Amino acid sequence: MKKFLYLFAILLIASPVLTAQTRYTVTELKTELSIIRAALKESHAGAYRYTDSLTLEKEFAVLESKLTAPLTGHEFYKLVNPVLALIRDGHTKFHISGKPDDLFGFSKSGYFPLALYWIGSKAFVRANPYHIPAGAELTAINAKPVGQIKTQIFSNMLVDGYEESMKYAYINENFPGYYGAFVGTFSSFEITFRFKGKTTKKTIRGTQAASFSKSSVQKRPYVVDYTVPGTAIIKISAFQPGHAGLGFEDFLEKTFQTITKAKIAKIILDLRDNEGGIDAYGIKLYARLTDKPFSYYDRFTVAGPPDYSFSKYATIPTELQYLRPFIKKVGKEYHFMQKDGLGEQSPAKLNFTGTLVILTNGRSFSVTSEFASIARDNNRAIFIGEPTGGAAEGNTSGTFIFLHLPYTKLDLAIPVLGYHMKLSHLKSTGKGVMPDHLIIPSITDVLHGRDRALEKALSIR
Structure with missing residues (x-):
């Protein structure tokens, strides 16, 4: 009963941020999927460098079988992206039109607000406005262990081969964006963290996409x-x-x-x-x-x-x-x-x-x-x-x-x-x-x- 009440509380506290988005018909989505498949087969020079064509086609067939109801653009994106990640090519980019490398385009708010640093499956707080000690180990977000969150995000990252060093670089630079794009946006988050042997739970507010705008300062190359x-x-x-x-x-x-x-x-x-x-x-x-x-x-x-x-x-x-x-x-x-x-x-x-x-x-x-x-x-x-x-x-x-x-x-x-x-x-x-x-x-x-x-x-x- 305690577990049920705890999970129910999480659902109340961490309510998803819902924004009005157009839903596309199954026919429209299947048309787009067929365009993607043709484009990869006919033009991508490395589509089968690491994953053979038979395996990739099977994954696309499974994906097509999941298109049974209308979806938003974001929902379609989240279905397609893990299959694209199987190509294992870091130069391939899938994104909202006109917004390359922008993971904040699907929602204006509800993003995880803490800057994190990852080593293995452990996440540490770098800096934040919520008086959580820098260096504290974050162990869960909305009752989900951070190791599971990392695995979910990593499965969506388009990088070369099987190398994970770039995945860590990306997640360390932009965890809020990856979390928002592939896990979800929420009005608030319940986090569990550990510092100096003490475990603490705390509720923190989601933040605006605009707060993550990148600096335009150019470095000397x-x-x-x-x-x-x-x-x-x-x-x-x-x-x-x-x-x-x-x-x-x-x-x-x-x-x-x-x-x-x-x-x-x-x-x-x-x-x-x-x-x-x-x-x-x-x-x-x-x-x-x-x-x-x-x-x-x-x-x-x-x-x-x-x-x-x-x-x-x-x-x-x-x-x-x-x-x-x-x-x-x-x-x-x-x-x-x-x-x-x-x-x-x-x-x-x-x-x-x-x-x-x-x-x-x-x-x-x-x-x-x-x-x-x-x-x-x-x-x-x-x-x-x-x-x-x-x-x-x-x-x-x-x-x-x-x-x-x-x-x-x-x-x-x-x-x-x-x-x-x-x-x-x-x-x-x-x-x-x-x-x-x-x-x-x-x-x-x-x-x-x-x-x-x-x-x-x-x-x-």
């Missing part, structure tokens, strides 16, 4: 610090064009001139939170860090010729038609034959062969993972931190097709170029580039701003 004698700490936060007129190649030339002139013995290359950018920049960076010829990409693949049955529902880059002559059938694959990075690459004339330490974490993705994979395969660096979020063997990215579903107004971004790295020592597929020294920040590190990965890098001679 690359900087270098020479304050530690004999060491250059290079931070590259994005492989993107430069800041204040300094392009990436200009930055590399200037930096390595200084490194050579100052007789720098060690470079600490900080690639944490670098989610990628221009793939050629990864090649140019590695060319500065070796004096030997090297391989980079093994091949590029596409799903097939750009003849799409779904084209009236999509924005398709015009350049795809111009690239048609460079698509060639090789065995069971379609290869794209005209792109930089194939074949032997030459080192830069001004290069560095001293000690190289590379820092990575779960947000080291795409171009960053490609670069890290080549550095690892050539045993060029000591890696410290967390596994990269991007898979070591490559990814699916490049040019994108944007699918616009006609009824729910959801969009699906589909990457059309498969990148496959030229590797000789790949130990497993679907995993990130592994560090030599695994350092996952503790909640104490996070609260006090301690960077143990950088400390370890500085200690290496």
